[in-house]
Amino acid sequence: MRLEDMSIEQLLEMNQIICERIDELRAKQDMQAIMKLRLGAKVHFNTPDGKVFGTLIKVNRKTVVVVSEDRRQWKVSPGLVKLVEDVS
Template sequence: MKPGSVKIVDRVSAIEAIKRLNEDDLLFLNRLIVERLKLISQAKSTMLMGSFTVGDRVGFQAADGQGLEGIVLRLNKKTVSIVTDDGHQWNVAPGLLHLIATVGAKQRGR
């Protein structure tokens, strides 16, 4: 177990305890859980963001299922700005991207 983590020994006991909470306590618990999940998601996104550099060539799948490729323009707080080969700009979550070529590889290839 990681330092600082909490392990629920008996999930059944936790479920029973939750069943006994009143509405105010459940709303409070819900806010705590949502905040924690957002923090975990943000940490994952930040870690994934470190995989990319401005100028990298990346690929991703558009909402219609079409595979697109482009160049990383900017690393934003939650997304990566990409310009595709046809000149369109996209803001894509880093978890949806895959690296095709790094900026360093392009420079070495010249």
């Protein structure tokens, strides 16, 4: 079936199904990310202004809290946070 042939009701139903699937995939991705994180871990994530480095201080179900090197606290999605690899 082509999108052009679908009614508004059909399109809205399809949209709801797609949004639910996206939410499921994001939740799964966040849970996998949380399982790799530990309090005190050195992490980084990207912002529009560049990469932020910091320490993980709290892990919630849907977010993590990071204290950056400039002592700012950031609440971000766990899927956006990456562990800093030890280069020693």
